[in-house]
Amino acid sequence: MRVLDAATEGADWREAVAVIFEIDPEVEPERARRVHDSHLARARWMTEHGYRKLLHGKPL
Template identity: 55%
Template sequence: MENVPLDPDCADLAPADDALTPYDHEHAITYLRLLDADADGADWREVAEIVLHIDPTREPHRARQAYESHMTRARWLSESGYKLLLRHGWPSEN
């Protein structure tokens, strides 16, 4: 996972298509952190603030939407998207 940022800022919505994207590559560690926090039973608000950099007190709707879309993407990647990664590798940034 060369050149993957450790703590990038996140978009309000994660990708939702059935293909890996450059955004997925850039946020691979974000997805892992989300899955880890979920497995630990962390509160979504804390995760949104720490991992996604969105203050859930100030922007509750945006924080919840970003959290949900990124968790959905993280689960997709862990359940089926990884097969695309194994077959084709990460998409290039260009």
């Protein structure tokens, strides 16, 4: 959820990935971007769809 909060606040993805995941985007740019984007997509999915399954006791 922290990555979602950072995106909502307009934080630069490089700063967010460095703080949240402790990945240096200057050293590992591809990995940093992939981790950021995949976690952001998952957080968005959870807030839009996944929470319904959790409320109804269904597996994700």
